Amino acid sequence: MKRLCVVVLIAAFLRLPGAAAADVIIDHDGDADDLIAISLLVRSPTVRIRAIAVCPGNSYLDAATRATQLFLERLGARDIPIAQGHSEGTNPFPAQWRTDAGHILDIPALASASTAQPSNPVVAVDAPHYLVKTLSGGQVYTILETGPLTNIAGALRLDPSIRQHIARIYVMGGAVRTGGNVQQKGHDGSAEWNFFNQPQAAADVILSGIPITLVALDATNRTPLTQAFLDRLGKQTAIASQLAVQAWRPQVAQVGNDKYYFWDTLTAAALLEPGVVRTERLKIRVITKGASQGRTVEDPRGTPVDVALDAGRGRVENLFLTLLGK
Numbered sequence: 001m002k003r004l005c006v007v008v009l010i011a012a013f014l015r016l017p018g019a020a021a022a023d024v025i026i027d028h029d030g031d032a033d034d035l036i037a038i039s040l041l042v043r044s045p046t047v048r049i050r051a052i053a054v055c056p057g058n059s060y061l062d063a064a065t066r067a068t069q070l071f072l073e074r075l076g077a078r079d080i081p082i083a084q085g086h087s088e089g090t091n092p093f094p095a096q097w098r099t100d101a102g103h104i105l106d107i108p109a110l111a112s113a114s115t116a117q118p119s120n121p122v123v124a125v126d127a128p129h130y131l132v133k134t135l136s137g138g139q140v141y142t143i144l145e146t147g148p149l150t151n152i153a154g155a156l157r158l159d160p161s162i163r164q165h166i167a168r169i170y171v172m173g174g175a176v177r178t179g180g181n182v183q184q185k186g187h188d189g190s191a192e193w194n195f196f197n198q199p200q201a202a203a204d205v206i207l208s209g210i211p212i213t214l215v216a217l218d219a220t221n222r223t224p225l226t227q228a229f230l231d232r233l234g235k236q237t238a239i240a241s242q243l244a245v246q247a248w249r250p251q252v253a254q255v256g257n258d259k260y261y262f263w264d265t266l267t268a269a270a271l272l273e274p275g276v277v278r279t280e281r282l283k284i285r286v287i288t289k290g291a292s293q294g295r296t297v298e299d300p301r302g303t304p305v306d307v308a309l310d311a312g313r314g315r316v317e318n319l320f321l322t323l324l325g326k
Ligand SMILES: [Ca+2]
Pocket: 028, 029, 030, 031, 033, 034, 058, 146, 147, 264
């Protein structure tokens, strides 16, 4: 029996065929990128989504929550509890971005979905408390984080011992050896938005000692979302492909063809297939105040983090075409 357990554990670790599926919790902020990342995990045979937390970030909380329910409904996912976090962070995302993100509710592929009797209910307690409850049992979870880190930081504040139940967090965030994407008055542009939204939350999660793969802008900059890829995906009739194409196209049109990347979606891909990114273990510190707040810097006294510095676009595209084609 003991030997069997060891074999099962090794198989799970190596993700061998027949290995037990990993239990995953997703924490996100409701943009198209987040919802397509969720779709990828819903369609993966190697993970089971046990809970989804939502935070106000790149979208407003209610629109993000409703979009989550509608996507899950259309994908046929059932019984995934959804928990809402309420921290807006010290640096809320631009209002226009948040309003634009809500237009995802209007895509045709969602038209027949309804949340009148949701298959994936919103729980009564807030996200930090729900995360603590979920992470206090005997189970160990992998977390996909594709928004600001307010929910996880809030849960760690409530009960630091939950870290024992987190195998690893795949975080879309940071910009280590490249420039950031924050262009706000009074900021020097060195930070990435998920970390800038609440720098202290990002710092707290990095400092927690939980194993982290940081899918930073260094890696996402290597995976532009191309028109050719969208065309290939658009030819697939599966609902997951149609949801993704309809959610992506307006955003790509808005920011321009060469400026939209696999961000949250690359992070989800890295959770499923770690080899799609090249990581280096770097010592990282998050700057929490001043004109560089939210910046991730290398520091000999920082916390060791597996930072993704490069990514293979072809492998990522193939993973999306395969799983979203199901
Ligand atoms: Ca996001």
